[in-house]
Amino acid sequence: MHFDLHHTDKKTKARAGSLHTDHGVIETPIFMPVGTAGTVKGVHQHELNDDIQAQIILGNTYHLYLKPGLEVLEGAGGIHKFNGWNKPILTDSGGYQVYSLSGARKITEEGVKFQSFHDGSYHFFSPERAIDIQRVIGGDIIMAFDECTPYPCDYRYAKKSMHMTHRWLKRCFDQMEKTEPLYGYEQALFPIIQGSTYKDLRLESAEMIASFNGVGNAIGGLSVGEPDEDLYAMTELVCSVLPTEKPRYLMGVGTPINLLECIALGIDMFDCVMPSRNARHGMLFTSEGTINIKNEKWKLDYSPLDPNGTTYVDHTYSKAYLRHLIKSKENLGIQIATIHNLGFYLALVKEARRRILDGTFSEWKDIQVKKLGQRL
């Protein structure tokens, strides 16, 4: 796996590149739809490919480990064969869900003991176990097992946690050395910067994780409730330390505006549940701003969902029909809104890339940020 940096914008720090994996090339900047349990909720794999034009999707280790479980995934020959998505897949380490979904959990230097949110059964994840599990799942990009600190976070806790994350990172890379991919294609481990919203910690963490010389580097512990200024400040800070020749993945971010601002700061990869989760509640991201399709104002609006949209649902279905479906809690409404929102996110980063390459990113971004912040 390797990354080619094609161009860096002159006015901003935005970058256009290509990440080459054994399941194909990812053109950056890229947004990665979240496919929690081996499925992007409500979306067929051919729709992800043909309509949304996703280039890489996420899987969540916590969810996949619990259901369908490792026996089923290994029997299939890995996640790609299991769900039929033949392009790149990234798996997180499971850490985030262990903290956010499991009520009872105990963190020690060794790892984390937690209860399944399905049935309350006890499980134990360590850095070594997180690598072993991700070997079985079979993502192309796999993530280090870290502690994602909440916001706000006490300085002393953030520092102590970060140092443990760094020790865990060493154990993750050691386990990578000791093990092999199971399915014949390369798996690359991305280390994760922590340090909450503290500049000195973020700098220390960025330097530490960069020293591991991974194929790419990730920024974790942001988009957990902090103000956008902190998100941008921390992102800018760590991008100043991270090597330019490697892709930078900002985890769990964000709104369309967050994406554009962070692309301008030098981020190459994003993931977020927002486009798919908000779709399920009838919130659409469009080229002219956001729409709450449940609002009365769309009741008799028979115009297409998004005349500038890039997916067929934008032109096939009307706002009035989608409003009816979402208000009637019909699955088809969720399906339409999800395809629309993910298609919009993918089209946005594709256009950002084009603008970076032709030198018009900065001006375009400023106009977009104003438009995308509107509520229609």
Add this chain to the structure above:
Amino acid sequence: MHFDLHHTDKKTKARAGSLHTDHGVIETPIFMPVGTAGTVKGVHQHELNDDIQAQIILGNTYHLYLKPGLEVLEGAGGIHKFNGWNKPILTDSGGYQVYSLSGARKITEEGVKFQSFHDGSYHFFSPERAIDIQRVIGGDIIMAFDECTPYPCDYRYAKKSMHMTHRWLKRCFDQMEKTEPLYGYEQALFPIIQGSTYKDLRLESAEMIASFNGVGNAIGGLSVGEPDEDLYAMTELVCSVLPTEKPRYLMGVGTPINLLECIALGIDMFDCVMPSRNARHGMLFTSEGTINIKNEKWKLDYSPLDPNGTTYVDHTYSKAYLRHLIKSKENLGIQIATIHNLGFYLALVKEARRRILDGTFSEWKDIQVKKLGQRL
């Protein structure tokens, strides 16, 4: 609208025909997927057309009247323009849901007062109102407002109710005479036979409704819990009275075996929620029998859903993957199972038609009935 009867099977009473509507031709025998609230749950319109190969779908007047409501449907220019399904649509009269969904309801000679199952608001349907509403919805085939008696049903109640249904039928046809289609295409009213499981009542009702000379005739009040023998006996009986040159629609039926047996008795049209509803619970109808995909036996079965299946999902997704999705309550699982089941139903009636036309229906049916009854 007119019906061409092409061929009647020599050994059975199975028929192959074509029903011509302003939204296209329906080749019979046909199964009509149920699109309750203007959507076949979880299925895109292009999937209905291209993958499932539906030729006509149903809409439920009760649901559409409550949500999105007549203002929205009329503003769109009718149901086809609202949901983007450009082939024929049949709407029921709302009667069935008024009885089955609305707790508080009062039946009088004038009509039925009922409460919305959404918000408890009061509404009134009469034969005239049911026609007016179906004019606004805009189905190609619209149904008479009747009382669907439950099973079992006291003889005196069944008789009294049937006579009221006959008086209501007269009012429905009178209202059809007084009104015009709103959107420029023809709407045909199908009258409905009632009479519970009583032979004399069914005969009387069949003769009565046939005398109205509708474009087609329907059989209601079956598939409400009676044994299959009663379903078949009543169907056979009324088919002996109904005119041969008009299509016969058996409402709310049924399993794949029910379809084949009733095709053999001379039925041309079916609708049922079973393939879509059972799909949501992980029950698949396949060419070799039924599958409960939640069963442990499919956990590590990576073979395609149905190697003989006619839809792409049958070959794209494995049993193990669908099992995981259904057990994890993922919408994609419901979507896949629904496309599979509806595709199977449509392929079954298509093959029945082919067999009727080439004279091999009877033998084929006997083999199918044995296979389709198996639990895999």
